[in-house]
Amino acid sequence: MAVKKGYKQTEIGIIPEEWEVRSVGEMTLKFLNGGTPPTNIPIYWNGNIPWITGADFENHNINNIRRFITKEAVTNSSTNVVLKGNLLIVTRTGVGKMAIATFDIAISQDITGVILKENINPLYIYHYLSHNSSLLTSLIQGTSIAGITREVFEKIQIFIPADKSEQSAIAAVLSDIDEYIFSLERLIAKKNAIKQGAMQNLLTGKIRLNGFEGEWVEKKLGEISDICTGKKNNEDKVQNGKYPFFVRSQQVERINSYAFDGEAIIVPGEGNIGEIFHYINGKFDWHQRVYKISDFDVNCFGKYLYYYVKVFFGKYALMNTVKATVDSLRLPTFQHFEIKYPPTLAEQTAIATILSDMDTEIEALQAKLNKAKQVKQGAMQQLLTGKIRLNLDLLD
Secondary structure (H helix, E strand, C coil): CCCCCCEEEECCEEEECCEEEEEHHHHEEEEECCCCCCCCCHHHEEEEEEEECHHHCECCECCCCCEEECHHHHHHCCCEEECCCCEEEECECCCCCEEECCCCEEECCCEEEEEECCCCCHHHHHHHHHHCHHHHHHCCECCCCCECCHHHHHCCEEEEECCHHHHHHHHHHHHHHHHHHHHHHHHHHHHHHHHHHHHHHHCCCCCCCCCCCCCCEEEEHHHHCEEEECCECHHHCCCCCCEEEECCCCCEEEECCCCEEEEEEEEECECCCCCCCEEEEEEEEEECCEEEEECCCCCCCHHHHHHHHHHHHHHHHHCCCEECCCEECCHHHHHCCEEEECCCHHHHHHHHHHHHHHHHHHHHHHHHHHHHHHHHHHHHHHHCCCCCCCCHHHHC
16 A cells, blocks of 8 residues: 555554654653652651652542652652653553653652653653553553563654654643543532532432422332333343333443333342432333332422432442342332422422533533543544644644
8 A cells, every 4th residue: 555645654554754663762761660668667758758659640640649758768768759740650550540740759669750851742652652551551461460561661662753842732732632621520520519419408408499498208219109120131122222221231222112101210120239320201111120110199209209319229228238149129128218308399390400400511511521532532543643743833
């Protein structure tokens, strides 16, 4: 196959003529090993130098420093301090995690500090290795303590622009996308925390909405609804079927027939107890080990009951499971679950509407996040291989 103009064939793929294939070892000025200062020597700990292990990496970031060491610890142990701006990569116990040091930081034996040569942008290498994390994990050796040896790590080959300014431009674009993704993740976490607080307060009456009063009602779920399992098995699902088919997982399958048409709460009776809850109003079918809660009392608003069950049923269910090969729930567990609800449909509806609006907002943010992650994957695939080149003149 002919290589298009401006590109060249290399041993690991086609790249622009101005790019190179270089090994990690060729681009590295120095590798820094890590270590753990003896924990039985008090003067080594609770200093002002942050010290991390592989467990401290989260989403390619190090945000919450749990332990600090002293200068004496650095001097008298095998740990090393990696200066701000250099690459940190977990090469043992959690291989594939990595980050750019945003401050000077001491490292454990799980981590290798990679000090790159002057003409190499660390952030470009970070993005390249992040995009190819499966390559790193495929190189793991060992059994009791699995990791990547220095010799193996040094031989990893990377597509890289010869011009550092192009490396930096690519890294900047990908970092901007990362920051957008992180901002969405933080916002979703914040919205979820607000929602959790709202559910705890509104579903218990700790906070009452304006204009509502009166004593709340307490009844068993079996008194205010009909509860039963389905009659279908997993084999009954149909790809691209006409109706939803609820099975024992978060994923909703499809089927071409329905056994119920109406409003219902769906809860699996085994596996992931207390974690999976569905609400539906329409035609559907459900698995023989999945419970349908429906035909609600005329004084109960179905969506309110859904939120109440979602928040409080899990803890109750785990205390009432039947232990077999997996946790399992029986019908009486559902029937005896106590529900507390406002005395009027209007207040139940108002509470459910607030929580539903929060769900809608979080779902919209999650959709944005998923789209941003797709964009990032596409951008990495194109930019880190030179298939799309940035116009550096426009970026100046």
